[in-house]
Amino acid sequence: MNEQEALFEYLLRLGDNALILGHRLSEWCGHAPALEEDLALSNVALDLIGQTQLWLNLAGTVEGKGRDADKLAYLRDARDFRNVLLVEQPNGDFAVTMARQLYFDAWHYLLLQGLMSSKDSRVAEIAAKSLKEVTYHLERSREWVLRLGDGTEESHRRMQDALDDLWMYTGELFESDAVDQEMARAGIGPDVSTLHEPWLGLMRATAQEATLTLPQPGWAQRGGKQGIHSEHLGYILADLQFLQRAYPNATW
């Protein structure tokens, strides 16, 4: 794999993480526990979809085959998606959504911070823009985990269950494969394994403050970055891609 091919794969990962999590969050629209949360979840989704456009348009440029963000989002099948497994997990209850968000936001923040010093100025620009938004996402998801963990008996139980259930999807975030290694070698992206310690530090401190127990590092589910997904992604794409599949090239 040469540097350009690796960069294309890497940009798909960045774009697909934002796209799939953005879609998941948009599923809450009209269903959130309070109007303010409905607005907030939709706004976080909007930020992520905006970032998706930036990453996937750049991916299409790097690939050089005339595909733009829309073509990449709407006309690839599950096997060609490169998002981590964590972001495609179902919304569950509000605690599951917030646990998924906290795990992702903290990692996303550290990754974008690393990407800001990318040797590829196009990557660095998108990272700098996104980081401002993600900072706010992380503040919010952390506050919700604190509030639910240190809340009622039921919210505590649900928050603990959510942290436990999603834990096995966090290992993949810090595993470096050939694409990550090529990007680190080329100075385009950070070595993802170096993000693990600061991430764990924030997770431990947050769990402690929330009177929760952070699970122990253990066996990890993996495969999303290489296109091996859980059964959930197909259902997401059926929903997300329906219009372009049923009415090819439809616009408004």
Place this chain on the structure above:
Amino acid sequence: MTPTVTRPSLDQIRSWLAEVPDPEVPAVSVMDLGIVRDVQWQDDELVVAITPTYSGCPATSVIALDVEMALRARGIDRLKVERRLSPPWTTDWITEDGRRKLEAYGIAPPAGKAQSPSPFDRFLRSTPPVIKCPRCGSDKTFRVSEFGSTPCKAQYQCRDCLEPFDYFKCI
């Protein structure tokens, strides 16, 4: 006889753009918000660079269209509106005049200066800033939600006059 082509001055163009309202917060103009990053003549083509406030903000394409229409209405035919991502937009670019207009409109302007990137440990000691009520001026307000009617705002309420209001987030 051919009409004489005159290029309006950049100051003139900026003053025209200062009349283009933001589509979602019409009390302020695209100049007040610092969305217009650059205006320059390249030969006889006018190039206007605009930057998105938030990457997913749906107003960005409307703003590009509004800028274009406003300038065409002034007779500028050769025009290019460019989207510029870097440096990323910050609320520090909102003018003093823009801040006053926001407050008069009932939206609390951003408090303090933006910090980006933030040190990672800030997340352990973050406290929401004190926001002054745009209606009665009290600083006894509290945050209702981190987000409001648009990505750029949060929802607050005043404990003294009970006014619910938007706060323009500092980023």
